[in-house]
Amino acid sequence: MIPADVRSAVLRALGSVAPEADLTRLDPGRPIRDQLDIDSMDFMNFLLELDRELHVDVPEMDYARVATLDQCVAYLSARLET
Amino acid sequence: MPSLGADMRAGRLLEWLKQPGDRVTRGDIIAEVDTDKGVIEVEVFTSGVVERLLVEPGTRVPVGTPLATIREEGVPEAAPAAAGPPGVPAPPERHRASPLARRRAAELGLDLRTIAGSGPSGVVTREDVERAARAPAAPPEEAGEVDRTARMRAAIAAAVSRSKREIPHYYLATTVDLGGLMTWLADYNRNRPVAERLGPNALLLKATALALRDFPDLNAQWLEGRAVPAQGIHLGLAISLRGGGLVVATLPNTDQRPVSQLMTDVMEVVRRARTGGLRSSELSGSTVTVTQLGDRGVESVFGVIYPPQVAIVGLGRVVERPWVVGGRVVPRPVVTVTLAADHRASDGHRGGLFLFALSGLLQEPERL
Numbered sequence: 530m531i532p533a534d535v536r537s538a539v540l541r542a543l544g545s546v547a548p549e550a551d552l553t554r555l556d557p558g559r560p561i562r563d564q565l566d567i568d569s570m571d572f573m574n575f576l577l578e579l580d581r582e583l584h585v586d587v588p589e590m591d592y593a594r595v596a597t598l599d600q601c602v603a604y605l606s607a608r609l610e611t
Numbered sequence: 612m613p614s615l616g617a618d619m620r621a622g623r624l625l626e627w628l629k630q631p632g633d634r635v636t637r638g639d640i641i642a643e644v645d646t647d648k649g650v651i652e653v654e655v656f657t658s659g660v661v662e663r664l665l666v667e668p669g670t671r672v673p674v675g676t677p678l679a680t681i682r683e684e685g686v687p688e689a690a691p692a693a694a695g696p697p698g699v700p701a702p703p704e705r706h707r708a709s710p711l712a713r714r715r716a717a718e719l720g721l722d723l724r725t726i727a728g729s730g731p732s733g734v735v736t737r738e739d740v741e742r743a744a745r746a747p748a749a750p751p752e753e754a755g756e757v758d759r760t761a762r763m764r765a766a767i768a769a770a771v772s773r774s775k776r777e778i779p780h781y782y783l784a785t786t787v788d789l790g791g792l793m794t795w796l797a798d799y800n801r802n803r804p805v806a807e808r809l810g811p812n813a814l815l816l817k818a819t820a821l822a823l824r825d826f827p828d829l830n831a832q833w834l835e836g837r838a839v840p841a842q843g844i845h846l847g848l849a850i851s852l853r854g855g856g857l858v859v860a861t862l863p864n865t866d867q868r869p870v871s872q873l874m875t876d877v878m879e880v881v882r883r884a885r886t887g888g889l890r891s892s893e894l895s896g897s898t899v900t901v902t903q904l905g906d907r908g909v910e911s912v913f914g915v916i917y918p919p920q921v922a923i924v925g926l927g928r929v930v931e932r933p934w935v936v937g938g939r940v941v942p943r944p945v946v947t948v949t950l951a952a953d954h955r956a957s958d959g960h961r962g963g964l965f966l967f968a969l970s971g972l973l974q975e976p977e978r979l
Contacts, residue, residue, distance in 0.1 A: 546882065546885070546886070547885070549853060549854065550853075565853075566853045568851075568881075568906035569810055569812065569906050570877060570878050570882075571881065571882075573805065573808070573810065574878055574881070577805055577806060580806070586804045586805055587805065588801075589800050589801070589808065
């Protein structure tokens with residue numbers, strides 16, 4: 530899967546937990562949770578959606594590596610390559 | 612029109628999802644209504660056959676207004692109704708109410724059919740009548756430009772104003788060492804997939820519910836001048852909505868749910884609160900509310916009691932603090948737990964015992 534597809538999957542997952550958000554305005558370098566007002570329960574639902582879409586389970590120790598959109602796409606792309 | 616909380620006065624029927632003649636089972640969704648708390652799915656609480664739809668889509672009606680009639684299993688079919696199409700009110704029916712409530716309603720000129728009953732099997736009590744009399748008159752059809760956020764703000768304003776006007780709150784706080792719990796949680800989650808992981812919130816909620824078992828004076832409702840212990844422990848989870856406002860979702864029999872189930876249920880109800888699809892039964896019947904603001908860094912929160920409840924528990928952020936363990940200062944994760952309680956129903960000593968019990972339960976996470 531190419532990074533563009535991963536990015537689309539991440540945005541779909543975000544859209545499922547925050548459907549009111551304008552994701553076109555998301556700054557890819559800033560923490561997603563701060564920008565979309567996502568709390569810990571939303572974040573867990575976001576990870577569940579990523580798992581459903583991409584079959585990648587993000588372990589607790591890696592939560593900091595999916596904090597921004599760019600980080601999230603890079604991390605998931607790397608996991609999908611392995 | 613179901614009551615989804617003491618602050619709700621009316622709702623607008625959006626759409627019927629069942630039609631006359633349809634067979635329904637308890638828990639089926641029969642309609643969608645637009646309320647101050649968002650679009651809510653209305654469930655049926657009995658199994659049978661839909662006989663008549665009494666309210667036309669688009670109509671805003673007060674809480675307690677019958678929306679439809681359902682003929683229960685085994686009950687013979689009624690004679691064909693003389694009534695016309697949907698939207699035409701049903702003929703007057705004898706409403707279940709206590710004699711005192713009937714007399715008081717007559718004195719106040721209130722129609723019992725428009726008052727939601729809180730007594731056994733929905734019987735309208737004198738307190739229900741008094742409450743209805745204090746509430747503003749049946750809400751008028753509102754202009755479309757008044758958005759839901761503004762209406763929700765108004766509903767919250769009415770509820771918290773009533774709470775602060777009528778309930779003499781007292782406030783307590785304690786800081787709890789979560790070192791053992793967080794270590795246990797990390798071990799528990801380490802090799803589990805995301806769908807099976809727990810968050811500290813689930814453990815805090817379960818411990819709160821278990822602690823309430825010994826405090827019926829906190830797990831109660833203030834009705835007709837006295838605290839009435841609730842049947843069961845049903846925590847209400849305050850869920851903030853992005854863009855403003857909040858809803859309180861009920862977690863039925865919280866103390867009896869395995870903590871893994873509780874985690875799943877909380878994630879699901881939070882998701883639907885913020886994306887749509889909450890059911891009417893999920894917004895009523897809570898006995899003690901829990902408010903959590905730790906996700907945004909708040910270390911302690913003192914809530915406003917949600918009437919007719921008599922207590923609200925506040926959970927803050929889990930933070931690392933210097934803590935004395937065995938005579939040495941060490942960094943430990945701690946959380947501040949608060950209680951705001953109705954002094955008419957309990958005293959500070961009882962509240963302190965409750966927080967002490969809750970603190971003790973959090974030291975044994977494997978037992979939650």
